[in-house]
Amino acid sequence: MQTLVIDxxxxxxxxxxxxxxxxxxxxxxxFIPVAMVxxxxxxxxxxLHTSVIGALTAAGASILVLSPRxxxxxxxxxxxxxxxHALRLQQYRSACDSEKTAMIAAAIVAMKLRGQLxxxxxxxxxxxxxxxxxxxILELLPRLAKPCAxxxxxxxxxxxxxxxxxxxTEALPSSLxxxxxxxxxxxxxxNAMLSLSxxxxxxxxxxxxxxxxxxxCIGFLHAPEYSxxxxxxxxxxxxxxxxxxxxxxLFHSRAIRKEHFGAQxxxxxxxxxxxxxxxxxxxxxxxxxxxxxxxxxxxxRKTIQEKTE
Numbered sequence: 166m167q168t169l170v171i172d173x174x175x176x177x178x179x180x181x182x183x184x185x186x187x188x189x190x191x192x193x194x195x196f197i198p199v200a201m202v203x204x205x206x207x208x209x210x211x212x213l214h215t216s217v218i219g220a221l222t223a224a225g226a227s228i229l230v231l232s233p234r235x236x237x238x239x240x241x242x243x244x245x246x247x248x249x250h251a252l253r254l255q256q257y258r259s260a261c262d263s264e265k266t267a268m269i270a271a272a273i274v275a276m277k278l279r280g281q282l283x284x285x286x287x288x289x290x291x292x293x294x295x296x297x298x299x300x301x302i303l304e305l306l307p308r309l310a311k312p313c314a315x316x317x318x319x320x321x322x323x324x325x326x327x328x329x330x331x332x333x334t335e336a337l338p339s340s341l342x343x344x345x346x347x348x349x350x351x352x353x354x355x356n357a358m359l360s361l362s363x364x365x366x367x368x369x370x371x372x373x374x375x376x377x378x379x380x381x382c383i384g385f386l387h388a389p390e391y392s393x394x395x396x397x398x399x400x401x402x403x404x405x406x407x408x409x410x411x412x413x414x415l416f417h418s419r420a421i422r423k424e425h426f427g428a429q430x431x432x433x434x435x436x437x438x439x440x441x442x443x444x445x446x447x448x449x450x451x452x453x454x455x456x457x458x459x460x461x462x463x464x465x466r467k468t469i470q471e472k473t474e
Contacts, residue, residue: 170208172209206365274318277403288333302328354426358415
């Protein structure tokens with residue numbers, strides 16, 4: 166099974182004998198068996214026949230369509246929800262129980278804080294912001310070991326993130342222009358890479374939670390919100406530091422460089438050459454967070470079922 170990334174403008178995808186036929190202008194057509202595709206990622210304007218969508222989703226594959234100008238504007242097409250309706254009922258009951266919601270949210274934030282510590286300790290810096298972040302996160306962790314209100318837990322998460330990204334700023338060359346985490350819109354190469362990587366991980370989380378039988382829109386740390394897959398947001402929180410480490414390594418190794426980016430209307434975007442490098446590296450790296458997401462979903466299932474019986 167593989168990820169199929171379509172990054173050539175005006176490509177045409179049609180179905181031929183259970184194979185996806187990919188036509189790129191001025192290139193020989195390629196054929197990929199439907200059974201070999203687990204996810205399709207479209208990053209530019211293409212012609213995608215409905216028969217391809219139907220065949221891929223029927224085979225259990227998911228489709229992510231990214232706006233070439235704004236990675237926050239996405240469309241996710243997934244196979245039907247897993248058939249375990251009893252699990253979803255347990256999920257809904259747990260989400261309506263403030264005590265259970267806080268317990269699950271605290272566990273998510275604790276895992277994220279520990280991940281942030283691991284990422285910080287890999288950095289080649291021991292400056293003031295780094296020392297403040299490590300000390301501060303170590304002080305926050307014990308607060309999650311005892312019952313907390315949900316808003317307190319969210320405050321702990323936000324406090325840890327603020328200290329953490331100040332330390333990240335110290336570890337990056339000033340030429341990259343990274344001063345703080347900023348999503349809307351990403352003003353510099355680091356923020357652009359973080360946003361794209363988080364989007365891809367979120368797509369994986371939607372796919373995996375729904376296949377497991379969960380409702381991806383009903384979360385715990387992230388409250389249900391219109392048009393948001395809140396459970397998927399929950400699932401990627403502990404893995405954000407892993408993604409950060411991946412992005413930092415791309416820049417430190419100079420696999421991705423400032424010249425791979427362009428800016429339009431104060432929005433920083435990864436160019437075509439950079440996208441080719443990034444998606445190849447992402448696919449090599451993504452096995453780790455995908456495996457972690459599967460483990461996290463199994464743990465969540467066990468927690469919900471134990472606490473609702």
